[in-house]
Every structure is written in C-alpha cells, then in structure tokens.
Amino acid sequence: MDAVLDVFLDIFTQPAVIVALIALIGLAVQGKGFSDVLKGTVRTLVGFLVLAAGAGVVVGSLDPFGVMFQAAFDVQGVVPNNEAIVAQVLLDYGAAAALIFFFGMVVNIFLAATTRFKYVYLSGHVAFYIAAMFAVIFGAAGFEPWAVILWGSIAQGIYMVVSPALVQPFMRKVTGTDDVALGHTGGAGIALSGLVALATRGKGTSKSTEDLNFPKGLGFLRDTTVIVAISMAIIYVIVGLFAGADYIETELSDGQNFIVFLLLQAATFSAGVFIILAGVRVVLAEIVPAFKGISEKLVKNAKPALDVPIVFTFAPNAVLIGFLSSFVGGIVAMLAMVGMGTTIIVPGVVAHFMTGAASGVIGNAAGGRRGAVLGAFANGIAISFLPLLLLPVLGEVGLANSTFSDADYGVFGLLLGGLSIAGGQIAIVVGLFVALAILYTLTLVLGRRDRAKLRAEVADIDESAQFGSTTASAGASTSTGSGSRR
Numbered sequence: 001m002d003a004v005l006d007v008f009l010d011i012f013t014q015p016a017v018i019v020a021l022i023a024l025i026g027l028a029v030q031g032k033g034f035s036d037v038l039k040g041t042v043r044t045l046v047g048f049l050v051l052a053a054g055a056g057v058v059v060g061s062l063d064p065f066g067v068m069f070q071a072a073f074d075v076q077g078v079v080p081n082n083e084a085i086v087a088q089v090l091l092d093y094g095a096a097a098a099l100i101f102f103f104g105m106v107v108n109i110f111l112a113a114t115t116r117f118k119y120v121y122l123s124g125h126v127a128f129y130i131a132a133m134f135a136v137i138f139g140a141a142g143f144e145p146w147a148v149i150l151w152g153s154i155a156q157g158i159y160m161v162v163s164p165a166l167v168q169p170f171m172r173k174v175t176g177t178d179d180v181a182l183g184h185t186g187g188a189g190i191a192l193s194g195l196v197a198l199a200t201r202g203k204g205t206s207k208s209t210e211d212l213n214f215p216k217g218l219g220f221l222r223d224t225t226v227i228v229a230i231s232m233a234i235i236y237v238i239v240g241l242f243a244g245a246d247y248i249e250t251e252l253s254d255g256q257n258f259i260v261f262l263l264l265q266a267a268t269f270s271a272g273v274f275i276i277l278a279g280v281r282v283v284l285a286e287i288v289p290a291f292k293g294i295s296e297k298l299v300k301n302a303k304p305a306l307d308v309p310i311v312f313t314f315a316p317n318a319v320l321i322g323f324l325s326s327f328v329g330g331i332v333a334m335l336a337m338v339g340m341g342t343t344i345i346v347p348g349v350v351a352h353f354m355t356g357a358a359s360g361v362i363g364n365a366a367g368g369r370r371g372a373v374l375g376a377f378a379n380g381i382a383i384s385f386l387p388l389l390l391l392p393v394l395g396e397v398g399l400a401n402s403t404f405s406d407a408d409y410g411v412f413g414l415l416l417g418g419l420s421i422a423g424g425q426i427a428i429v430v431g432l433f434v435a436l437a438i439l440y441t442l443t444l445v446l447g448r449r450d451r452a453k454l455r456a457e458v459a460d461i462d463e464s465a466q467f468g469s470t471t472a473s474a475g476a477s478t479s480t481g482s483g484s485r486r
Contacts, residue, residue, distance in 0.1 A: 004051040016048035018124045019287060022304070024291035029297040040286050047282030051309055054275030059174050059350050061269040064252045066234060071251075072242035075334070077344030080351055080387045080405030082129045093135040096145065100152035101131035107157020115443040119168075120299065121160035123183040123307040126406075130185055131156050133409055134416070136394055141420040141428060151432060155416065163187035163408055164305040170194035173365040174314050179288050183305025186355030189379040189386075189407030190308075193322075193359035196378040197371025206368025209317040209360070228320050229270035235324075236262040240448045273461075276309045277316065284310065308358040315361045321369075322360015322376035327352040329380020337384075343391065345384050351405035355379055379407070386410025393417030 023044040027037040071074070104127070114120050121127055134152040143151065164181040167190050171182055182190065203387060237259065240248055245258040253261035287304055312319050330347030337344045356376045363375025387403045390410045394403070404413070419427040 004357075009306040016045050016052060017304075018043035019048050019122050019283070019304075022120075022122060022289040023138065023287055025298075029268075030290075040290050043282060044286040044290065046259045047279050047286060049279075051279030051283060051307075054277075054279055054310035055309065055354075057272030057275060058353065059064065059272075061265045061272060062349045062353060064265060065239065066347075067252065068239055068243045068248065069349070070240050070346060071247055075344065075346050077334075077337075077345045077346045078090050078387070078391070078403055080348040080383065080403050082126070082351075082405050085403055086129050086132045089132040089136055093132060093139055095133040096139065096152065097128065097132040097149050099149045100134055100156050101128045103149065103153035104131055104156025104160060107153055109299065111157055111161045111439065112302055115161070115439050116446055117161040117165050117439060117443075118299060118301045118303050119161050119164035119181050119183070119305045121164065121183045121303050126185045126307070127156070127160065127183075129404070130412070131158060133394075133404055133413055135459075137413060137416050137420070138428070140394065141416075141425055143425060147425075151429060154432050154436075158432070158439070159408070159412055160305075161439070162435075164303070166191040167194070167362070168303075168361045170366055171311070174311055174361060179303065180284070180310065181303045181305040182308065182311065182358070184308045184355070184358070185404075185406040185408040186308065186351070186358065186379070186383070187408050189382045190358050190362050192382055192407070193363045193371075193375030193379045194366045195375075197363035197365075197367030197375040200374050201367030203369055206370055208315070208316050209364045209369050209372050210322055212317060225270050225274050226376055227317070228273055229267050230268045231320055231324075233263050233266035235265045273312070273316075273318055273319065277313050280309050280313050308354050311358050311361045313366050315372075317359040318364040318372045319357040320360075321372050322358065322363065322379075323353045323356045324356045325373045325376035326356025326359060326380035326383075329377040330384050333381050333384030337388065343388060345388050345403075347380075347384065348405045351383055352380060355383060355406055382407050382410070386414070389414055390417070393420075 010090055020041050024037060024041040027040045032040070045183065065077075088412050108119075108121055112120055131152070134155050135148060138148040138152050138155075158182075163185075167182045167187050168178075170191065171180065172178055173194075177473075186189070240258055240262045246306070248258040248261060249255055283306070287306070327349070330345075330352055334344060334347060358381055359376040359379040360372040363371035363373070365371075367375065383406060386407055387405060387410060390413045391403060393413050393416075416428060416431070419431045423430075
C-alpha cells in the first residue's frame with residue numbers, strides 16, 4: 001500500500017504531469033490528430049517544467065537571503081514554510097494526506113460539473129500541501145482514520161472550487177477574459193489585495209505599474225530583467241552589510257567575496273523570473289485551447305485554476321513591487337508581534353515573493369500603482385498574522401518551528417479549527433454540509449438571475465427590432481403618400 005501511495009504521490013503531486021494529462025485529455029476529446037495531441041501535451045509538460053525550473057531558481061536565490069535576514073537582525077521565531085511543515089506532517093499523516101488529495105480532486109470535478117463554480121484546480125503541489133493540513137486538523141479533532149479521509153476529501157473539494165472563485169473577479173481584470181483562474185493556497189490574501197486596491201484607488205483612473213515613465217538616459221529600466229536585477233542587488237547588498245562580510249563568506253558563500261556573492265544571487269533571482277515568464281507563455285498558449293475539450297465534454301465551461309506565476313506576464317513591474325510591498329508588510333507584522341509579546345512569525349521570503357507578486361499584479365489591475373503597493377502590503381500582513389492564529393489549531397504539529405505560510409491555510413484552517421473548538425466533530429461535519437448547501441443555493445439563485453437577465457436582453461432586442469420594423473413601415477407609408485401627392 002505504501003509503495004502504491006509513493007508512486008501515486010510521485011506522479012500526481014507534480015503539477016507539470018497533471019497539467020500535461022489535462023492537455024492530453026482535452027486535445028483527445030476534441031478529436032485532434034495524433035501529431036497535435038502529442039505536440040500539445042509535450043509542450044504543456046515542458047512549459048510547466050520550465051516554469052518550475054524558474055521557480056526553483058528564484059527559491060534558490062531567496063534561501064540565503066532569508067538566512068541572511070535573520071542573522072542580520074537577530075530574529076528568531078517560527079518561519080512559515082510549506083515544504084518544511086508538510087515534511088513533518090507526512091510522518092504521521094502521509095497516507096491520509098495522499099488519499100484526501102486524490103479523492104479531493106474527484107470531489108472538485110464533481111462540484112465543478114454540478115455547480116456554477118467551474119474551477120478545476122491544477123496546482124497539484126499546493127493542493128497536496130493543503131490536503132496535509134486538512135489531515136492534521138481532522139486528525140487533531142479526533143476523527144477515525146476513515147472519517148479523516150472522507151470529510152477531509154469533501155473539505156478539499158470545496159476548497160478547490162471556492163479559493164479560485166474568490167480571486168476570479170480580479171483575474172478577469174488582469175487577463176481580460178474569463179478563461180483562466182488562479183489556483184494557489186495564497187488565494188484569500190491575493191483576493192484581499194484586490195479588495196484593498198479597490199477601496200484605496202480613489203477617483204479617476206490610477207496609472208498602471210507598467211506605464212512607468214523613465215528619462216531617456218534611464219531607458220534600460222524599461223527592461224523587466226534589468227530592473228529586477230538592479231532592485232534585488234540593492235536589497236541584497238543592504239541586508240548583507242547588516243549581516244556582515246564574515247558571516248556571509250563563512251556561512252553562505254563558501255569563501256567567495258560577499259559582494260560578488262550577493263550580486264550573483266540578485267542576478268540569479270532575475271534569471272529565475274525571466275525563466276518563469278517564458279514558461280508561463282508556453283503553458284498559456286497550450287493549456288487554454290486544450291482545456292476547451294474538458295469544457296465541452298466533461299465539465300461545461302470549465303476553467304483551469306493554475307499556479308500564481310500564470311499572472312506574472314501581465315504586469316512584470318507589479319511582480320517586483322508586490323513582492324517588496326508584501327515583505328515590508330511581513331516586517332511590520334513581525335515588529336508588532338515583538339511589541340505584543342506573542343510568538344514571532346519571521347517573514348517567509350518565498351511566500352512573500354509568490355503571493356506578494358501575484359497580489360501586486362491583482363492590486364495593479366484593480367487600483368493601479370497604489371493598489372499594487374497597498375494590496376500587496378495587506379497580503380504581507382495577512383500571511384504573517386494568519387499563521388500565528390493557525391498554530392493552536394494544528395495540535396502537536398503547531399509546536400514545531402515552522403508552519404503553513406499562505407493565507408488559505410489560515411482562513412480555511414481557522415474555519416475548521418473554530419468549528420472543532422465550538423462543537424467538536426459534529427460541528428465540523430455540519431459546517432461542511434452547510435458549505436455544500438451554500439454552493440448549490442448560489443448556483444440556483446445566480447442561475448435564475450442570469451436567465452432573467454438573458455430574457456430581459458432578448459426582450460429588449462425584440463422590442464428594438466419591432467420598433468425598427470414599425471418605423472420602417474411608417475417611413476414607407478409616408479414615402480408612398482408623398483409620392484401620390486406629387
């Protein structure tokens with residue numbers, strides 16, 4: 001059984017494999033030829049691997065920055081890191097997490113087919129991470145192993161349609177279409193950034209981060225790769241000076257001059273962003289047409305919910321602005337925790353980059369430059385305090401020196417944990433049924449509204465056509481009458 005689960009996890013926790021399989025199915029059910037199916041599947045697979053490689057390069061360059069930041073400012077506390085906390089969770093809940101992940105996808109497809117929430121969650125790695133959190137919460141609530149899997153799978157499926165739905169109104173502003181959704185465990189924080197951007201944009205049209213005007217002599221700053229590299233170089237060097245040359249050369253650079261090391265890390269970060277953008281272009285070009293087959297045959301009007309880098313190409317300047325603003329929010333929150341005497345959540349650089357960058361893009365679409373800054377800052381505050389509040393819900397796992405990092409873990413974890421505290425297992429089960437009832441009620445009510453709106457539009461068209469016909473007839477009669485008088 002364990003060997004089967006290991007193979008299962010090796011395959012289905014890889015987003016590139018999941019998306020490639022979706023492309024294969026989508027192209028096949030459209031009746032495409034073998035050549036087109038093979039080309040689309042391979043290009044989707046390779047595109048996602050390029051995207052993942054870019055993300056790996058970015059994470060690799062951020063790891064020493066996080067260590068350097070803690071050493072520079074002598075900060076100790078809990079570091080939100082999904083990979084670290086999931087590794088601890090799998091020691092006790094590995095089988096349950098894997099089964100929740102699998103059956104949760106089944107529930108996701110069923111809900112997408114039977115409700116108006118047509119989102120198919122394709123970010124396999126983060127879906128597995130949140131399945132691990134559900135396994136912990138249901139286990140800590142005292143459910144039997146079979147019940148952990150049953151109710152955890154239902155919770156997972158609900159989550160996989162609700163999270164993309166929260167962000168979709170803002171995704172439409174970013175992409176200009178309703179074809180692609182965002183599937184990531186930072187969804188709640190990213191949606192918050194959109195709301196903050198709308199609330200703070202003021203009157204009139206706010207300028208976009210992509211419309212920055214540079215003097216002629218600074219025209220090189222129009223190049224995203226260049227501006228990211230220069231900005232990150234400045235940040236790395238400043239933090240490095242606080243950490244000290246000896247610390248960096250002894251602990252991080254393996255003897256390489258610390259300035260050279262820091263500049264190379266900044267350039268590596270920029271290279272990672274460049275690779276991500278290239279991968280995203282390939283994936284979008286392949287997965288959206290392929291997904292039409294899924295939409296037409298399996299889940300009508302289905303939308304693929306993809307990982308956060310999918311939005312980076314729409315506003316590259318906002319990516320950097322969002323990351324920096326979110327990280328500043330994390331620092332402000334950390335200082336507040338020091339003042340309050342609570343457990344300190346140390347800013348997780350990777351989480352602030354991934355969700356902060358997406359928040360910047362969303363905030364920019366909703367409220368321009370101001371929205372990008374303030375929206376991402378709000379995300380930074382959220383992904384600092386939500387992990388703090390989540391710690392008691394995780395039972396013994398919450399005593400570890402790491403925790404889940406993104407906003408969705410906090411929001412959905414606190415909802416389930418709050419139900420457990422309020423009424424135990426019964427409250428959790430009732431809460432899940434209530435959530436399902438809400439999904440289907442919204443489907444019914446909003447469906448009726450859409451049909452009524454469509455009927456009104458058809459009636460207006462008919463009335464306009466009838467009025468036009470009457471006017472034409474009257475005109476013809478007048479013309480005839482005038483002709484007879486002549």
